[in-house]
Amino acid sequence: MKTKILLTSLLLSGMAFAQTNMPIMSDNPLLQPFSTLYQTPPYDKIKVDHFLPAIKEAMAEGRKEINAIVNNSAKPNFENTIVALERAGDLLSRITPILFHLNGAETTPDIQKTVKSASPLLTEYGNDISLNEKLFARVRAVWEQRDKLKLDVEGAMLLEKTYKSFSRNGANLNDADKEKMRGMNKELSQLSIEFGEHNLAETNEYALEATDEKDLAGLPDFVKESAKSTAKKMNKEGWIFTLQAPSYGPFMQYADNRELRKKLWLAFNKRGFNGDKNDNQAIIQKVVKLRHEKAQLLGYKTWSHYVLEERMAETPEKVMAFENDILNYAKPAALREMKELTDYAKKHGFDENLLQRWDASYYAEKLKKEKYSINDETLKPYFKLENVLDGLFTLTNKLYGLTFKENKSIPVWNPEAKAYEIFDEKGQLLSVWYGDYFPRPGKRAGAWNTGTLSQHFEGTKDIRPHVINVCNFTRPTDTKPSLLTFREVETLFHEFGHALHSMLSHVKYETVSGTSVSWDFVELPSQFMENFCTEPEVLKMFAKHYQTGEVIPNELIEKIKASSNFLSGIGLTRQINLGLTDMKWHGTAPTGESVAEVEAKVAEQTDLYPIVPGTAVSTAFSHIFAGGYSAGYYSYMWSSVLDADAFEAFKEKGIFNKEVSKSFRDNILSRGGTEKPMVLYKRFRGREPKPDAMLKRDGLAL
């Protein structure tokens, strides 16, 4: 869901990928029909210099198409306005995903420069459409007739999405209010940038210096080495630990020196709360107030009502009920786990009554090791990349009847990327799918699913998608193949779950195709696939020792399962703390309460440790104040409930059950965003999602 989101936000929804009637305009390969098999992008012919002229040409085409809609003398109707707008900008939508994909998987300074030059042009293009009053007048005219149009569900959804892409951005406001809203948007984006800058400065400016090797007791060598090299870079003696995740995390887990753990923890949790130039408290108050005013201007009760209208959860009441419901199970489990952890700590030299926040990861790491004696190195020999992929293909064949064939004649962006043809049960092409699995300079970190063509129909022709999974897994060496950690295996299944959502799509319009669904629904297909990784029947299909061929022993499978629930109550309670903090800021009209006051109220419900005055969560909560997750943090836990509940349906009838997998495919995977997610989900499950399966899976059910 990465490139896609960027694109839709740049281009607005309503743009379509397509490839017919492409005029031949020059020898620029991006402007010619792709003559490759399945019209995949000719990566072997595309040069960086082709992008900018092609994008400009395509934008000119798109503007002509928009003008044709606006100047149409016929009365606005669904076809000549909504569908025409859906098709406008086809050429542009064929080119930009290729650029953004390359920028993620195979970037160069030249590609970055091109993206930098193209982005403002694309924003301007998007603005020209969203601010086009004549265009909106036509869209609104169709919207107002919606009850008489007899559209099918998908057409009705396309109309609603198109109308809302204007109205939710203020197209219905009078000129004075429009001006007001532009001012608010500008201020909000400025504040979110400042929040992020403060957070970055607070994270980067701090350094914990150690000069006595005794202070490093407990730390693994790799942590010490990296601290030494950080010190060297700063021309210092000894070792330096920072608030960056790769330094902070291991220090809190392994350092025996409790005073230093406390010092580092305090620095981390005072970010944005130090009363200095990087303090974020005033920004939070301004953001919360502006968001509320913006929502009210658009006719919504609160910011959360505005945000949630377009989500599966729909209302703040539902989100709050959801958080509190899970808390009823998570909190007692978390308290049991805290007791276990404290007892363990006391047996190992801890001589106070209550664990502090800087103690938890430290003792958790030791307890986990003692309980499960399982680590990446034990498991990796069973997870050779090729074997895992074979397992995934076999599983997908059992569930949906798909078959896979690597095809070396399909051009790729790097020799390490592999292209596959994926066929459905009737042997017809379902999708082109690319897997690109190893880290390289020029590839950004992480793992993601993207694509350069979304499934949709052109008339009666079903245009099949081009889907891409990019990851950064352990590389093969001269002596060893690529051996994955268990987390990497889950990631591979996860991204492929997103890919299946794109591949199995069967809809008319690109705007509602594949993964184009709401935020709290998009992780269902991906997280759902992760469930298979702990099923013995599935693991035994592919987890074979790369040297001996020995199938993974039951004892290891048991340990994987048991360790995956380790301290899940504490983990969920933490999630709920963040979710409730988000809703406290965005779920009601601003109360004027301070950061400390708001957090103290949430803490009454969720806290497991003594409060530490002078620290805060909100002032470094970038997800909701510098990112797009405001009134949306609950989505993480929401998705877990969905995926576990959906998987339970499979477990009830056998995990390879054809009837259940067909229903999952027909009602969810193939339907994209053609209907409201709750409607789709209920059609599959026969009821709304329940948290029971997640609670059971995570070991929290009483």
Ligand SMILES: [Zn+2]
């Ligand atoms: Zn995902």
